[in-house]
Amino acid sequence: MTAALFSLALRQAFTRRKLALLAILALLPLGFAAFQRTIDPSGGADGMLNGVFDTLMLSITLPLTVMTLATGAFGNEIEDRTLSLLTTKPVPRAAIVLAKIAATVAVAGPLAAAVAALITIMAHDGGAAQGAAVGAAGALIAVVTYASLFTWAGLVTTRALAFGLIYVLLWEGLLVSILEGLRYLSVRGYTLGALAGLDGAAFSAFSPDAIELPAALIGAAAATLLFFLLALRRLVRMDVP
C-alpha cells in the first residue's frame, strides 16, 4: 500500500519538464565552481564554499529544486482533482504525506548530495574526501527539511511556488543574514551548523556564523516533524476538491 503511494509520487515527480529544470539547477553551481576554479586556480576553499556552496547552492538552487518537486506533490493533485482518488482509500493520511515527502527526497536528495560533494571536492582541489561526504550529508539535511516545509505549503495554498520563492529569498536569503538569532529558525542555518559541526576543517568557512551542531540537528528534525504534522493536520481536516 505504502509502496503504491511512493511509486505514484515518484512517477509524478519524474516529468520531463521537472527533470530538465532539476538538471539546470544542479548544473548551475557546478558550472560556477568550475568557472571560479578556472579563473582562480590557486584560490582558497573558503571563497568557493561561501560563494558557490552557501550563497548559490544552499541559498538558491537547492531550495528551488526541492520547491519545484514538493509544492507540486499535493498542489498538482489538488489542481488536477486527483487527491480524492487517494483520500477515498483505506490509507492512513500520514502514509500519503510521508510518501510525498519521501518521493521528493528520493529525487532531489541524491542530486543535491552529489552536487554538494563535488563542490566540496572542487573547493579543496580534489582532497577532503570526508568533507565531501559531510557536504552530501548536509545537503540531504536541507533537502529533507525543505521537502517537509514545501509539501505542507503545497497543501495549504494554491500559490505555493510564490510562497516558496518569498520564503527562500526573503527569509532564508535576507532576514536570516541580517538578524543573527534567526539562524536557529532557518534551514540554511541548520545546514551550515551541521557542516561546520561535523567537519570543522573542511567547512571552516562556515564556522564563524554557524550555530551549534546539536541545535542544528535538533532544529532540522523539529522543523521537519512540525511541517509533516501540519501537512497531516491539513490533509485530515480539509475538504478535498
Place this chain on the structure above:
Amino acid sequence: MSAASAFSVEAQAVSKWYGSVVAVNDVSFGVEPGVTGILGPNGAGKTTLLNLMCGLVRPSSGAVRVLGEEVEGNTQLYRRLGVMPEHDALYSFMTGREFVRMAARLQDVRDESAVDRAIEAANLVDAQDRQTGTYSRGMRQRIRLAATLVHDPQVLLLDEPLNGTDPRQRVEFAGLVARLSAEGKTILISSHILEEVESLADRILLVVSGKLAASGNFHAIREKLDERPFKVRVAASKQREMASALVGLDCVLSVTLEGDGVETLTSNLAEFQRSVPQVAQRIGSRLYRVEPLDDSLESVFSYVVNQ
C-alpha cells in the same frame, strides 16, 4: 451495518455551508441496499451530499453514517466503500490497467484477477494497456468505474457516472448496476437527468437548493411529475382563432395571447401535442411552432417542491 439501523447510508440533519453559501441544508435520509438515485438540477447540492457521504467533505453540522459507522476520519471504512467522484480525473501517465491496479494496491488487494474482473466489468479489456491520457470521456468514466469496483465494495457512491458515455455504454452500465444491486450492494448514483435515473434506480432522493425535496419510490414521484401542468407557446398564422379553439380542448387549463404566440397551460402535454395540429387544420391556420416553455428539469423540480 449497525444492529440499530437497517440503512446502509444514513444522514442525520446534515448541513454544509461554505462561508455564507449553504450547499446542503439540514438533510436527513436513510438508504437501504439496492439502487438509489440522487436527482436534482445542476448546483442543487448533489455532489456536496455525495462528498459528505464519502468523507471528502466534512459536515458543518449533523452526521453521516455508512454501514453503521461514522465516515469522518474513518479511513478503514473505504475497504467496504467504493467512491467515484464527479470529476473525471485520472493520472494521464498511467495505462488503464496500471490505474486500476494502483486502486487495488491501495485497497490492499493483491489478487491480479480482481484487476482483470474489474476491467472486464467496465468493458475496457481492449484499451486497458493504453495510457489514460488518450482515453475518450466515456472510457475515462469506465476505467474510473473499474477502479471503484476493484475491491468489491459493499456500498458504491457514484457521482454522475454516465457523463460522456454513449447509449450502448449506458445500457451496459445499467446491466452492471442491476447485477450489483441483485448481489445486495447499496448503490447511490447522482444525476441531473431524470430519464437516466429512471433507467437505473428504484428509489430517489430529490435534491433542490440544498434541501431534500422528496424521497422514496421513483415511479410514485415520476407520476406526480407527469401530473403537473405544462406551459406551451403555440405560434400560428391565426392567433386569435387558435386561442379560441384551444380553450375548448379538455386538456387545456388556460390560454393567453402573448406577443407572437398563444401561451397555453395544459394538464396533459401528450394529448395537447396531438390535438394542436388537428385544431390548426380545422380552423385553417398555418402552424409555425409548438414550444414547451417550462420543460427544464428545474421547473419540474420546483413543481415537486411546491406540492
